[in-house]
Amino acid sequence: MIQPTASQLAIRNSTARDLLVIAPAGCGKTEALALRIQGLLQRGDIVAPQKILVTTFSNRARDNIRERLQDYLPSGTLRDRVTITNFHGLAARLFKAHANVIGLDPAMTIPDGDWVGAQCRAKGFDFSTSAAVQTTLRIAKQEPRTDDEILTYLSAPGREAALTIERQRVSEGRLTYDDLPRLAELILANDLVADLYQAHFGSVIVDEFQDLTPQQLRIVNRIGYKNTTYAGDLAQGIYGFAGAKPVAIDAAVRAECTEVIEFSESHRSSPAVLAMVNAMSPLTAGTPLTAADPASWPGGGLAASVGHHTADAEGDWVTRVAQALVSRVPQQRIGVIARTLGRRRFVESALKAAKVPFFRWDDGVLDTETARTLKSLLARFDVRGYEAAADKMAFLRDAAGFESVSEPSGRESLLDALHWCHDLLRSGVAAGDIRSRIQIGDAATLITAPGVHLLTGHVGKGQQFDWVVIVGLEDGVIPDFRATSSDEKIEEARVLSVMLSRARHGVIVSRAVSVPTNAGRPMDRKPSSFLTSLATANPRKAEELVEWFNSADWAAIAVR
DSSP, X not given: OOOOOHXXXXXXXXXXXXXXXXXXXXXXXXXXXXXXXXXXXXXXXXXXXXXEEEEESSHHHHHHHXXXXXXXXXXXXXXXHEEEEEHHHHHHHHHHHHGGGGTOOTTSBOOOSOHHHHHHHHTTOOHHHHHHHHHHHHHHXXXXXXXXXXXXXXXXXXXXXXXXXXXHHHHHTBOOTTHHHHHHHHHHTXXXXXXXHHHHEEEEEEESGGGOOHHHHHHHHHHHTTSEEEEEOGGGOOOGGGTOOHHHHHHHHHHHOSEEEEOOEESSOOHHHHHHHHHTHHHHTOOOOEESSGGGSGGGOEEEEEEEEEHHHHHHHHHHHHHHHHHHOTTSEEEEEESSHHHHHHHHHHHHHTTOOEEETXXXXXXXXXXXXXXXXXXXXXXXXXXXXXXXXXXXXXXXXXXXXXXXXXXXXXXXXXXXXXXXXHTTOOHHHHHHTOOOXXXXXXXXXXXXXXXETTTTTTOOEEEEEEEOOBXXXXXXXTOOSHHHHHXXXXXXXXXXXXXXXXEEEEEEEEOOOTTSOOOBOOBOTHHHHHHTTOOBOHHHHHHHHTSHHXXXXXXX
C-alpha cells in the first residue's frame, strides 16, 4: 500500500461533508478519494445501511477507483457500502426503478450504442446534417423537458431532421444516451424519489467534477447537496463538446463547498514530463506542478519532440521505440495516444505489420466486466446450440445475458465484444481459442496490463503509463480543425495537457509533414501551434534520443 501524503490524509480526515479537492493530474487524486471513502466509513459518518455513491465518467475510471478501494476496504464492505457507477449508469438505474413517476415504461430500450448516428446514416443524411441533428438533440435534452416538450422544441423551423429522428425514437420506445440524464432529472424532481436517494446514499463522491454538465450537477445536488466531495481540476476540463461547462461548474461547486484542499505536487511524473505539462499552463490555467521526489527520477526523466516526413514513417518509428521499450522493460506500460482514432491508424498498421501485440482501448472486450462475461460464456459455450441457431448474434446475446445489463456503456461494450466473438466464430476459431485471446478480466485489468496501449486523449483521461508517445502534433489535428473559438482552443490545449500528464518516466511528442486523408491523398500539415509552448520545456530532439536511451539514466530506469 502507498504511504499517504499529508494532503491525502487531510482529505481522509476532513469532517466537512461538502469538500472540494483540487487535484491536477498525477497528484494522487484516486488514492485520496479511496482514503476519503475509508475515512467516512471508519469514523461512522456514514452509518449502515446507508451507502456512499461514487460517480465517474467512464468504466475505466470506475475500475481505477474500485482497484484502489480494494487496498483500503474489506471486500464485503466495498460490496455492501459503496456504489460506483458512471452517470449514465446512475441515470439508467433511476429510470428502471422510477420511470412510472414520469409516466414512462421502465421496459423501454436502454441505449447500447449511437442510435441517433445510425438513424442519420440510414436516412442518408450528409455529415453536416447529421452533426446538426446530434447537436440539436443534445442541447434540447440538457434541460428537464418531457417527451412532449422535446417534440414542441424540435417543431421550430430548421429542426425538421432532428424532429424526424425524435419521433421515431418515441414510437420505438427506446432511449438514447441524451435521454437518460434528462429523464433522471425529471424523476428526481419528485420529492419522494429524491428523499429516497438522499436517505440511501449518505455521501456522494464526484470524480472529475469539471467535466459535469449543468444537468449532471443538478442531478448530483438532488441526491447529495452540501453532502458531496468533488475532486478534479479546471485545467483538465475537456468535455465541452458534450455540454460540460468547466468554468461555471467550478464556480458553482466552490459556492457549495465549505472546505477546499489543493494539491500541487505530482507523485506520478518525472521533472521532464512535468516541464512539458507546465509549459501548457499559460493556456490551460493549470496549477504549475513540481515532482514530489525529483531525485528519484534518474536524469530527471525524458521529454522529447520529433518530426517525420510522413505519417507512415512516424508509425514505423513509434513501432521501433515501442519494441525497444518492451524488450528492455517488459513489465512497464507504453501508451501511444492521439487526438483522434484516424490519426492513430498509422501506428496501429505499423505495429500489426511488425507483429507487436497491443491493447486497443476502444475494443469493448477490454472492459473488465465485459471480458469476464465473455470468458464465462466461452467457458461453457454451447457449440451445437450456436451452430443450430438461425440468428447467431441473438444466440450470443441471450447466452451472455445481454438484456440483463442495464448500465449503458456496459451494454455497448458487451455488444461490441459479442460482435468480435461472432466474427471469430464465423471464421472458424474455436471458443476455447477465443477465450485464450482475452487477457483482461481475471487478475489483470486494462489499467494494470503491461505492454503497448493505443488510445485517444479523451479515453485515457485518469490513467497512467510509464511511457507516452503522442502522435499527430499538427495543426488541424490538435488543435482540432473544428476548434475556432477561444474557449474551444483552450479546451484543445487542455486535451494535450491531459495526454502529456499520463506519462511517468518519459513523454515524446511526434508530428508528420505529410498525412494522408481517409481517401489516401497526401496532405501537407503545419506543425501544431502548441509546439511553440512545448519548446519552452526544452524537449530533446530525435538525434538526442538514441544517446539518452544508451545513457546510465536509461539503464537506471530499466532496472527500477
